[in-house]
Amino acid sequence: MHQIREAERTRIARDLHDGVLQDLAYAVQTMEFTKLQSQGTALEEEIQVEIEAIRSAVRALRAAVYDLRLADEQHQSFPRLLESLVERNREMARGQQIELDVKEGFPSAPLGEIGTEFLRILQEALTNARRHSGARNVLVSLMAEGNDLVAEVSDDGRGFGSDTTPGVGLRSMRERAASLGGELEIRSEPGEGTTVRLRIPMPGRR
Amino acid sequence: MPEQDPRKPIRIMLVEDQARFRRAMASLLGREPDLEVVAEAGSLDEARRHAASVEYDVVVLDLGLPDGNGANLIGELHEANPGAVVLILSASLDPTSLARAREAGADGILDKLAPPVEIIGTIRHLSGR
Numbered sequence: 001m002h003q004i005r006e007a008e009r010t011r012i013a014r015d016l017h018d019g020v021l022q023d024l025a026y027a028v029q030t031m032e033f034t035k036l037q038s039q040g041t042a043l044e045e046e047i048q049v050e051i052e053a054i055r056s057a058v059r060a061l062r063a064a065v066y067d068l069r070l071a072d073e074q075h076q077s078f079p080r081l082l083e084s085l086v087e088r089n090r091e092m093a094r095g096q097q098i099e100l101d102v103k104e105g106f107p108s109a110p111l112g113e114i115g116t117e118f119l120r121i122l123q124e125a126l127t128n129a130r131r132h133s134g135a136r137n138v139l140v141s142l143m144a145e146g147n148d149l150v151a152e153v154s155d156d157g158r159g160f161g162s163d164t165t166p167g168v169g170l171r172s173m174r175e176r177a178a179s180l181g182g183e184l185e186i187r188s189e190p191g192e193g194t195t196v197r198l199r200i201p202m203p204g205r206r
Numbered sequence: 207m208p209e210q211d212p213r214k215p216i217r218i219m220l221v222e223d224q225a226r227f228r229r230a231m232a233s234l235l236g237r238e239p240d241l242e243v244v245a246e247a248g249s250l251d252e253a254r255r256h257a258a259s260v261e262y263d264v265v266v267l268d269l270g271l272p273d274g275n276g277a278n279l280i281g282e283l284h285e286a287n288p289g290a291v292v293l294i295l296s297a298s299l300d301p302t303s304l305a306r307a308r309e310a311g312a313d314g315i316l317d318k319l320a321p322p323v324e325i326i327g328t329i330r331h332l333s334g335r
Binding site: 014017018021022026028029030032033036054055058065069084091094095130131 | 224226227230231233234237270297298299300301304308314315316317318319320321322324328331332
């Protein structure tokens with residue numbers, strides 16, 4: 001009975017979210033067009049800020065929907081979930097190779113809610129590699145190091161220097177990592193690709 | 207696959223029931239000299255009618271149409287214009303929905319909220335340009 005209620009709730013939530021997402025898609029693309037029409041004016045930057053605010057809202061909405069689906073999936077091993085995530089990203093990343101390397105010793109026990117947050121951070125890193133790096137090759141590695149779980153997303157793209165302002169995406173990644181009691185390290189040099197390294201304490205051992 | 211003359215624009219059919227989103231996409235794609243929107247449809251039915259008479263290289267397809275799931279159309283869109291590619295734009299990115307589209311033969315899947323440069327780049331890439 002509980003499962004039926006859960007499924008029904010999930011379906012209702014997804015329908016609600018879907019309608020909102022369609023509206024936001026319209027808002028974003030219309031604003032993208034307006035932004036192009038305003039190229040070279042002060043308005044262009046303002047609109048870009050507003051577009052990013054909407055995209056941020058969309059990320060949160062999608063995360064909420066994803067959480068609902070994951071209620072069951074949290075029983076799956078983390079490497080399995082990451083495989084699905086990488087596969088979905090491969091779909092969207094035409095002209096880019098994404099490799100996944102799960103090292104021996106990474107636990108196969110489900111990571112539950114922590115795994116969900118972990119995946120969100122990795123999704124953000126993959127989106128950045130797809131949209132901003134110009135990379136042809138991306139490697140996602142997963143390993144256990146002592147009492148920590150470590151994931152790395154590295155690309156062979158254009159990299160960025162210390163003078164680049166970190167985007168909203170990077171800030172939210174750091175915040176999520178901190179909320180897991182972990183840390184995020186980003187190594188990048190212009191022309192030398194980017195490596196995002198996420199380390200969190202193994203759940204149950206904080 | 208028919209040889210594509212690189213000097214000819216990539217011909218695009220938009221299939222999406224939200225008219226104002228279709229207009230936004232048409233405006234964005236219309237700015238590109240090598241892209242041309244040749245048809246628009248707001249339902250499976252309308253898309254089928256166009257597919258029978260319009261030549262296109264790319265179909266930008268929404269899955270949530272009023273008269274059915276866009277995935278059901280993919281095979282027909284390929285048959286009507288052999289060599290054409292179908293790009294799904296999805297707002298929900300619902301895995302089940304996308305899996306179904308993939309199985310039906312979608313050539314590409316993108317976030318409906320992706321930056322235009324990504325959508326346009328994917329259209330060119332899928333068209334072999």
